[in-house]
Amino acid sequence: MKHLRTTLGACAAAALLATSFNAFANATAEEATAMVKKGVSFIKANGKDKGHAEISNKEGQFKKDDLYLTVYGMDGTVRAHGANEKMIGKNLIELKDIDGKAFVKERIELATSKGTFWQDYKFTNPVTKKIEPKAMYCEKLDDAVVCGGIYK
Numbered sequence: 001m002k003h004l005r006t007t008l009g010a011c012a013a014a015a016l017l018a019t020s021f022n023a024f025a026n027a028t029a030e031e032a033t034a035m036v037k038k039g040v041s042f043i044k045a046n047g048k049d050k051g052h053a054e055i056s057n058k059e060g061q062f063k064k065d066d067l068y069l070t071v072y073g074m075d076g077t078v079r080a081h082g083a084n085e086k087m088i089g090k091n092l093i094e095l096k097d098i099d100g101k102a103f104v105k106e107r108i109e110l111a112t113s114k115g116t117f118w119q120d121y122k123f124t125n126p127v128t129k130k131i132e133p134k135a136m137y138c139e140k141l142d143d144a145v146v147c148g149g150i151y152k
Helices: 002-022 029-046 048-056 103-113
Strands: 067-073 078-081 116-124 131-141 144-151
Touching: 029 048, 029 067, 029 131, 029 144, 048 067, 048 078, 067 103, 103 116, 103 131, 103 144
Parallel strands: none
Antiparallel strands: 067 078, 067 144, 116 131, 131 144
C-alpha cells in the first residue's frame, strides 16, 4: 500500500508540474491573429481612447501569457502597449533588435504598403525575460497599426 501511495504521489506531482509549464505556453499564430482582430474591432466599437486603455491594461482581455497587443501611430509612437505601459507615448521608429533590424520602422512601412502582414524580428519575451525570435501579426487601422506577436 505504501508503494501505491508513493507512486500516486509521484504521478500527481508530475501532472502538477506539467500543468504549470502549460500555464505559460507560447501563443499560436491563430491566437495572435484572433486577438489582433478582436483589438481592431474593440477600437472601432469603443473609440481610440477606450481601446488603447483596454489594450494597455495588463489584466484586460488583450493580454494572455506571452501574447499582448501593441498599437503604434504611423510615425512610430506607441499608443498602447499590453506588456509595458512605460513605452506609451515614446517614438520607437529607430528602435533596432539585437541583429540591427529597425523593426518599428519596417512595421510602419509594411502597414503603409500592405495593411495586414506578419513580421519577423527578435524581442524580449515578457514571460521568460530572454531575447527570442518573434513573429508579429499586424493590421493597419486608420492612422495606426495594431499588432500582436508570438515567440517561436
